Amino acid sequence: MPTLTPPTSSPEPVAGRMNLYWSPRSPFVRRVMVTLHELGLAMDVHRIDAVVAMTGCNDGVMRANPLNKIPTLVLADGSVLTDSTLICEHLASDSALAPADRTARLQALRWHGIGHGLTDLLVLWRNERLRPAAQQSPEILAAWDAKSVATLAMLDGDAASLGGTPVTLGHIAIACALGYLDFRFAERNWRTEAPRLAQWFAAFNQRESMQQTMPPISA
Ligand SMILES: N[C@@H](CCC(=O)N[C@@H](CS)C(=O)NCC(=O)O)C(=O)O
Structure with a gap:
């Protein structure tokens, strides 16, 4: 490489x-x-x-x-x-990452939104987990867990589509959210929840752009 x-x-x-x-x-x-x-x-x-x-x-x-x-x-x-x-x-804006074709663009925007939203949720969830235990809200933690499970299930259903279309901003957003799951929620083992998405991610994660931007191992 x-x-x-x-x-x-x-x-x-x-x-x-x-x-x-x-x-x-x-x-x-x-x-x-x-x-x-x-x-x-x-x-x-x-x-x-x-x-x-x-x-x-x-x-x-x-x-x-x-x-x-x-x-x-x-x-x-x-x-x-x-x-x-x-x-x-x-x-x-002027590249294939944001397709000009209306249908492809809508799909890219949809994935971009979901990938960004999942990242948002995970960052807020982690911030809550970093607070002193007595100040954490069990309701909020449980709700973020449920929302992340539902989002992964939805994306698992999109895995074939993700793999079958040229790379867009949507693919990048989803891959970065999954990379963050690996980085900050390593104990979760999301791949058992979303095995088809995991297969897509394994291939996407080999891209030079992903390899060059891996977060550092240390905290
Ligand atoms: N909606 C923003 C979120 C960015 C964000 O929250 N970044 C965090 C770091 S991961 C940050 O800057 N936190 C500092 C703060 O909230 O003051 C985006 O998509 O760029």
Whole structure:
């Protein structure tokens, strides 16, 4: 497998380039990075390492994005995009990742929405699990469990379709959500719940874009 030179990285934005507020552990950032790799644009982005938390503010991120979220993409002309879905759709707008055909596009959007929604749910679920045990809500934890089970079952039914269509932003969003399940919910063994989806993911996960964006093993 060829080794790609990683995109440049430093604590400060570089004028005249695309600058991405980035972390290797964020599944939302990963979706943007996979999209950049699939488009052959990964080398064009300057990464700015950003540690963020719901419980605080990162001054550097806040200067670009008052919502304090990553990914935040600052385009070469200084325009700022503040949400992974918007960023991916902007990057892919003239490419096959966002098909022009109406039916294919609708399917891609649907998968993009479900993949993003599953990621959202998993991140919130993990945040709840990180709170002191006495402050965690058993109702919320049970509801997220039920919703994730239902989402995986739905996606398992779409596995043949996912495997049978060219790669879109939807495929990327679902793959990044499943990658996050492996990263943060390793004990769950989701593959027994969704074996056909697991088979699709095993193949998709071999793509260079996925391999180059694996989250680090350590916490
Ligand atoms: N809807 C946003 C969610 C991004 C998000 O929540 N990112 C987390 C890191 S994984 C974050 O920036 N958290 C910091 C905060 O909420 O202040 C997107 O899709 O980009």
